[in-house]
Structure formats: structure tokens, C-alpha cells
Amino acid sequence: MKAYERSRVLFRFADLIDKHTNELAALETRDSGKPHEQAAQIDGQIRFMVSQFRLMVGPALATGNSSILKTAEQTSLSALHAGKLLNEAGIPEGALNVISGFGPKAGAALSSHMDVDKLAFTGSTVTGKKIVTELAGRSNLKPVTLELGGKSPFILLKLLTWLCSLTRDNAGSRTFVHEKVYDEFMNHKTSYATITK
Numbered sequence: 001m002k003a004y005e006r007s008r009v010l011f012r013f014a015d016l017i018d019k020h021t022n023e024l025a026a027l028e029t030r031d032s033g034k035p036h037e038q039a040a041q042i043d044g045q046i047r048f049m050v051s052q053f054r055l056m057v058g059p060a061l062a063t064g065n066s067s068i069l070k071t072a073e074q075t076s077l078s079a080l081h082a083g084k085l086l087n088e089a090g091i092p093e094g095a096l097n098v099i100s101g102f103g104p105k106a107g108a109a110l111s112s113h114m115d116v117d118k119l120a121f122t123g124s125t126v127t128g129k130k131i132v133t134e135l136a137g138r139s140n141l142k143p144v145t146l147e148l149g150g151k152s153p154f155i156l157l158k159l160l161t162w163l164c165s166l167t168r169d170n171a172g173s174r175t176f177v178h179e180k181v182y183d184e185f186m187n188h189k190t191s192y193a194t195i196t197k
Contacts, residue, residue, distance in 0.1 A: 001064065003062075003064075006061065006062055008090075009061075009089050009090045009091050010058065010061065010062060013089035013091075016085040016088060016089055017082070017085065020081075020085060021040055022040060024081060024082065025040035030077055053082055056069070057096060061091065061095060061096065066094060067096050068097045068098075068099065068110060068116070069083070069096065069097070069098045069099070070099050070100070070101065071100050072123075073100060073101060073102050073103070076100040080100070103127065107131075111131045111136050111139075112135040112139045114139055117142055118143050119131065119143070121146050121147070122147040123149065124149050125148045128148045131144060132144050132146070154176070156175060156176065156181065
């Protein structure tokens with residue numbers, strides 16, 4: 001496809017995402033436990049679908065490359081449905097393949113496959129190191145882009161509706177709570193590893 005035709009497919013996909021926001025939000029809620037209202041907000045979560053589509057799949061398809069999206073085994077519903085919408089938008093057959101499976105099998109197979117030319121991985125630092133040094137490094141030395149878990153904290157200055165989605169890539173490992181809202185926050189908390197006043 002020429003660049004213009006690819007852009008038309010991606011714009012149709014964006015329109016379909018808008019049209020199916022409620023069902024995608026419901027799937028995202030089932031996947032991750034994220035509140036439906038948060039999942040349905042036009043904040044980047046649903047508007048150009050899960051971060052994998054926005055940051056990884058979209059650029060690959062826009063530049064004329066095929067893409068394989070291996071979802072996290074615990075949170076595959078919304079990505080699988082978004083893949084169907086992309087097919088409906090007119091992407092050529094085989095240009096996008098969405099697969100689900102466990103990392104040690106499906107992820108390792110993709111990471112070490114000689115016909116995969118580029119990897120983008122979001123996940124743990126331990127797995128990222130393994131992908132770079134063992135799997136991709138021992139196959140065709142494919143370039144790897146990593147978005148690894150860090151020590152990013154949540155900083156809560158005002159008690160708003162607490163947005164909970166601790167299985168997603170916006171999950172912090174620590175929460176710093178201002179002393180003015182600390183007691184109220186502690187009454188609402190579910191389970192957090194470290195809360196610092």
C-alpha cells in the first residue's frame with residue numbers, strides 16, 4: 001500500500017475505536033480491573049486503543065511494516081478486539097497478527113525468531129534483560145526497544161477518585177500521599193506495597 005492508503009486505513013481504525021469505545025472499555029475493565037469510566041475516557045487509553053497499538057503497532061503499520069502483537073496473557077481481550085477492528089478498517093491480511101500466550105513460550109519464540117526484524121517489549125526488567133542478552137542477541141541481533149518496570153511513584157496531593165489499574169503499565173511501585181489527605185486515603189486503600197506520608 002502507498003502511504004496515503006495506509007493512512008486512510010489507520011484513520012478508519014481510529015473512527016472505529018471511537019465508535020466502539022464502550023465495548024472496548026468494558027473489555028479493558030474485564031482485562032485489568034480498571035474502572036469503566038477511566039477506561040472509556042478519551043485520555044489515550046481507548047481513543048487510539050491500548051498503548052501497544054498507539055506506540056508500537058501504529059508506527060509499524062504506518063511505515064508499511066507488518067506487526068505481531070503478543071498480548072500479556074492476563075490482559076488480551078481489548079487488544080484482540082482492537083485487532084478485529086483494524087481488520088474491519090481494511091488492513092491487508094497478515095499485516096497485523098495478534099497472538100496471546102505465555103511469555104516463556106510465545107514471547108521467547110518471537111524474541112528469538114530469525115524472521116522477526118525488530119522487537120518492542122513492555123514488562124519487567126528481568127525479562128527485558130533476558131530478551132536483549134539471550135533471545136534477540138543470540139538470534140539475528142534484532143534491535144530491541146524496551147519499556148521496563150521502574151520505581152516510579154504515584155504522588156497524591158488531593159484525594160480525587162482513586163484510579164486503580166495496578167496491572168497496567170501506568171502502575172507505580174510506591175505511593176506518596178500528602179498529609180492532608182493521608183487518613184482519608186488510607187480508609188480507601190485496597191492493597192499497596194508501600195505508602196509514604
